[in-house]
Amino acid sequence: MSELSTAVDSPVATGSVPGSAALRAALDAAGRVLGEERVARPAGDAARTRLLGPNTSLFRSRRVAAVLRPTTAEQVGEIVELFSREPDSGSLHAISTGRNWGLGSREPAEDDAVVLDLGGLDRVRALDLDAGWAVVEPGVTQGGLSRLLAHTPRMVNVTVSAAATSIIGNALDRGVGLRGQRTEDLAGLEVVLPGGETVRVGWWPGAGRTAPVYPHGLGPSTLPLFVQSNLGVVTAAVIRLPARPEALRVTRLGFPAPALAEVTDTVRRWVAQGLTRGVPRIYDPAAGASYGGAEGEWAVHLPVDGTAESVAALTGILTAEARRSGLFTEISATDGADPARPHHEVTRLVERAYAGDPDITDTLFRAKMGVGADKVDPEAGFLFFLPLLPFTGEAVAHADRLLREAAQATGVRLSATLHLLGPDLIDCVVAMKFPHEDDAAARAHRALDLLYASFADAGFAPYRLDVDHAGQRDALAVDAAAVALTRRLKAVLDPNNAIAAGRYR
Structure with missing residues (x-):
């Protein structure tokens, strides 16, 4: 593991460019397309690992040949064509906002x-x-689009991350919003293929087109090929905008750790019977602390939306069911509406997020991370592990034991949030925070490695991979032939490996 890299504040337009003659020629041509001010090159070999600046996880800083910053989709097509010409031209790694x-x-x-x-x-x-x-480009953030939609009947499926995060970047890596999985928000994609050709897959608006939004089309659906994909560079997407609810309320529950399995099965019944909307969440004591959870207790957020009458009725049913169960130490459905409640402010922010209004000032984000979005990479220490779990009390209790074992073995503080994606599936978001120092980082990375191993042994595979575990795809695949099929497609579409050679390889 490398020490924290020093950020490069401004592009270096001169200096030696390492690599092959083909790579140097492609970068020179890119400079003519973009203008040299939008091409950052390392001043020397030692600077190649510092060109991107620090990363919050203290993953090993990769050597980078250059950073290119186009401003139009047309420029992206020209750049991709340049790097597709020869095997030695180099590989393009596309980022959106880089968060x-x-x-x-x-x-x-x-x-x-x-x-x-x-x-x-x-x-x-x-x-x-x-x-x-909406048709948006990769640099459009969830905060930016939500501001555009303010006071309209439509909203954004936002995540609980910072307002300055990319909608497309998160959706293409199968991120999860408060209304559901963001892949479900993708109706169409504009993709630059290796060689520079631009195609639009799924549904796309056109002049005079009155057909309803339907991403699958006729015949094989190609849109999913570009999710967690190294087959093209996405330059725009059609994003679905859910209808804004007339009313919304979050019911808060608290419970002691020994009740975890029984509570999980109880909440599963409520989800299966349609008593909640969006993505309900269960927090372990570490994760729940940021939301006003009682010390040492787990917490539950159950969103309900619709008309005012339906929200009142369903909230009443949920609170009555919770009381009858005898499982909960806290049951409250009025925190967001009653300023006198002790958790009014945080619950109000949660309810606004479920209604498509991200916390533009990042109040909750700062409380969880300890810093603002612009300081996360240089100052915070943070890792994610993102497995999927069956929605059963037994599976959740098993996962909790594995997390506690990793924490005990490494001394790393872990927090887990369970996103309930329907009656059968849980997205388990495990966060590891650590001080930005080598020993703490080494222990956090050891915990991450332990989690990859122990959760795989339990049959709980991750749905997103970090850069240091990109090679885990083969070991985690259900069918090796399916992985081989995607590599055959890569060989046909991108024989010179011009795009993201190591991504989900």
Whole structure:
């Protein structure tokens, strides 16, 4: 593990460019396309691991050949074509806003990549509030789009991360919002293929087009090929915009750790019977502390939305069910509405997020991370582990034991949030915070390795991989032939490995 890298504040337009003659020629041509001011090159070999600046997880800083910063989709097509010409031209690693925190931030999976920073593509190209969609570019953030939709009947499926995070970047890596999995928000993609050709897959708006939004089309659906993919560079997406609810309320529950399995099965019944909406969440004591959870206790957030009458009715049913169960030490459905309640402010922020309004000031984000979004990479120590669990009390209790074993073995503080993605599936978000120093980072990375091993042994595979575990895909695959099929597609579409050579390899 390397020490924390020193950030490079401004591009270096001169200096030696390591690598092959083909790579140097491609970078020179990229400079002519973009202008040299939008090409950052390392001043020397030692600077190649510092070009991206620090990453919050203290993953090994990769050697980077250059950073390219286009501002239009047309420029992206030209750049991809340049790097597709020869096998030695190098590989492009595309990022959106670069805030893939806990999984690598801006880092590519492999050394010697050329980073294609798409943050300058930041337009909302089109918006249809009646049909419920927006065409956005990779640099569009959830905070930016939510501000555009303020006081309209549509909203964004936001995550609990910072307002300045990319919608497309998160969706393409199968992130989870408070209304559901963000892959379900993708209706269409504009993709630059190796060679520079641009295609639009799924549903796409056109002049005079009145067809409803339907991403699957006729015949084989190609949109999913570009999710967690190294087959192309996405320059825009059609994002679904859910209808904004007329009313919304979050019921808060608290319970002691010994009741975990029984509470999980109880909440599963409520989810299966449609008593909640969006993505309910269960927090372990460490995760729940940021939301006002009682010390040492687990917490539950159950969102309900709809008309005012339906929200009142369903909230009443949930609270009555919770009381009858005898499992909970705290039951409250009024924290967000009653300023006198002790957790009013935090619950109000949670309810606003469920209603598509991210915390623009990042109040909760700062409380959880200890710093603002602009300070996460240089100052915070943070890792993610993201397994999927069956929605059963037995599985959740098993996962909790594995987390406690890893924490005990390493001394690392772990926190877990369970996103309930329907009656059968849980997205378990495990966060590891640590001081930005080598010993603490080494212990956190050891905990991460233990979790990858122990959860795989239990049959709980991750749905996203960090840059240091990109090679785990083969070991975690259900069918090796399916992985081989994607590699055959890669060989056909990208024979010169121009795009993200190490991504989900």
